[in-house]
Amino acid sequence: SQQGEEDPQALSIQEGENATMNCSYKTSINNLQWYRQNSGRGLVHLILIRSNEREKHSGRLRVTLDTSKKSSSLLITASRAADTASYFCATDEKYKLSFGAGTTVTVRA
């Protein structure tokens, strides 16, 4: 079973708009990570937020974490065509990452 669940499953936006996706998880965590995957290729790490952090920024990415609600959100600002990809949240459990099913983001030119 998967620990994280992303919402929405798919998102289509215009270039320049912001994209927001959410992740819910079930058990307590040490950290939560977000990854991007382009068209069935390898995953690329985007950002890691620790359980004692509430918000983190990296370039156009902003991640929030609410451990009381067991949820996280990823915001991509000023989206570009190159942001078209699938985005996954993953919780770090001892020796493995548990991934959700992902959000597919399509950025229209």
Next chain:
Amino acid sequence: DAGVTQSPTHLIKTRGQHVTLRCSPISGHKSVSWYQQVLGQGPQFIFQYYEKEERGRGNFPDRFSARQFPNYSSELNVNALLLGDSALYLCASRRDTANTGELFFGEGSRLTVL
């Protein structure tokens, strides 16, 4: 520095056959993990190896096995292939020894079972 490399990139097998997938981690990374990603789903954990020892195993049948070599490269073996084994198999390596932090993924080996 080279990233995580996997081979082969694509392969086609028939039911009942055996497959071996190979992975070379980033230089200096001693931890290697394997994930299976079925189309439309997120990656599912199969194995983690650290210093040639299995440190974790996911919910996969015994047909799946793996090993890590002294140079930290790794092989994933799948016996008696089933149609449901068709997937993208991802290898990932990790730098730190505390089993936390980001994973560095290879581009994957796409297996099709006919």
